[in-house]
Amino acid sequence: MTETASRPTLEAVAARAGVSRATVSRVVNGGEGVREPLAERVRRAVAELGYVPNQAARSLVTKRHDAVAVVVAEPESRVFADPFFALQLRGISKELTAHDTQLVLLLTEGREDHARVGRYLAGGHVDGALVFSLHFDDPLPGLIQRAGMPVVFGGRPGWSDGTDEVVYVDSDNRGGARRAVRHLVGLGRGRVGHITGALDQTSAVDRLEGYRDVLPDADPALVAEGDFTPAGGERAMRELLDRCPGLDAVFAANDLTASGALRVLRERGLRVPDDIAVVGFDDMLPLAEQTDPPLTTVRQDIEEMGRLMARLLLDRLDRRPADGTAADPPSGVVLPTTLVRRASA
């Protein structure tokens, strides 16, 4: 606590440099409008005294809070139950911390709380927002847009066609799904089912499209709707078994869904992969290695997605409008996916 008392003040820097407090403040906060010899004198005084600008005062001048909001458009209970979110947050946290920026996670009980999240964002408490797990009819993007702050989305928002100004980080969901289904077809499987994710999210829609790319003429009965949870996977697997005799393979929209499906197959006494082969999506560890049998799946680098989201946002925050030399950030970044073979297919 005495640390504060012994810190050099703005006044001390001004006295040493022989300039006004206002001049020191301007130099410390970016240096606009201060002639070079004067600015250099201030910088020397700052260095000699080891002056560290006061954060609160600095943010009054710069309008910067050095804080970024993260909004996961899911209830708090799901944020903590699905390791996908922990991994994405890990990437975000590492990148923000490396830039001394505070991660402000705004939790909710459900979508009815999103208006309140929008109010908090509009209240000027953060410099920008990272938003992921959006659902199609969510009012959040509109609320954030009204708050007028830079935002980077995790996963392509439903309204974006990839050519507009929306900045997002996504995985190649469609390509990954094609890879999974081609693998099953390549194993000689003739009745390949698909358990979808939550179809009000682009990741689920894109994976379904990938399945259809490879099997355009598949019986519609082979597609059962899930919701990215193990319970959803169980429900959908039972549906598929009941209505699709001869089913010999399933592509599940994520590993949690696949783990639920495997449980039902075991319950029914069906052997994996002998009777039914199963492929997941995510390569969520340790889950994908610990299922029985270990899961063949499509790997996406979730932590890297989080890290990249944070970096794109920090880049946007640092870009000065006057600085025409900086290249425009990409509007959408799509990371590659790869097939990881284990025992289930």
Add this chain to the structure above:
Amino acid sequence: MTETASRPTLEAVAARAGVSRATVSRVVNGGEGVREPLAERVRRAVAELGYVPNQAARSLVTKRHDAVAVVVAEPESRVFADPFFALQLRGISKELTAHDTQLVLLLTEGREDHARVGRYLAGGHVDGALVFSLHFDDPLPGLIQRAGMPVVFGGRPGWSDGTDEVVYVDSDNRGGARRAVRHLVGLGRGRVGHITGALDQTSAVDRLEGYRDVLPDADPALVAEGDFTPAGGERAMRELLDRCPGLDAVFAANDLTASGALRVLRERGLRVPDDIAVVGFDDMLPLAEQTDPPLTTVRQDIEEMGRLMARLLLDRLDRRPADGTAADPPSGVVLPTTLVRRASA
């Protein structure tokens, strides 16, 4: 979005009531200093027009953000790995949401980021803070005190003797530990060991004290230091087995620690409870039911602790200084613990 355009404005209310904007603002934000007939006219106009005050403008006047910070004094990776935190956050989230207050979770990579958390709190972005999992030498409490906001702690802070002004919610750690150790002694066990939690936290120290209350003359070699994680439990269990021949019972400081200890006992071919009985602490579900064998443990209501922390803070925020009728909130609330018997002891 058109919703905003059609919303009645402060000006419309002022016009209808025949008063100034300032008068409407004062009435809407608590009504201090406006004579009753005038205030009544404003309230009628508000009701007739269905006016909803703008949140940002309102917080300028009331200095309220309707947001509460939650700081878990652990790295982000532990917050998501230990279900204790998810449960406490669940209780907090439910209570704050029920009062339309935003939960602002401030995540860090480690203690070196706590100065930044302190700066964010001092920046005036929240009305108060909930802080849990404090360690003895953590600078956070000092930083929060300097930020000058109401705070409620989860777990008794190390410097509090329970009689001061510090507001906290805790479990009866010492009483729960006594219950666990008495149970083991009651089973006829003569060499009862203890694997501690992180001893720079009061919860761990209190549980160790409870062990010593029952066994004041226990061999010091029977106590091994853990850190509330499964890996710490494994390490400490190996230590105990190596240096305490005849060990026939272990009280582990939490269920995660007990799960690590059980793994080592199985590895060494020891039967639980026949050779060594094991008791945990928390009653963390589903873990405590899924260990092999299911775990006898001391139950504390973690979600209720979180809920109560949030309620105590909201109570403090709502208490008007002028309102002498409100009872002082308790400085410390200690929730009871109970022994849950399963197969491990």
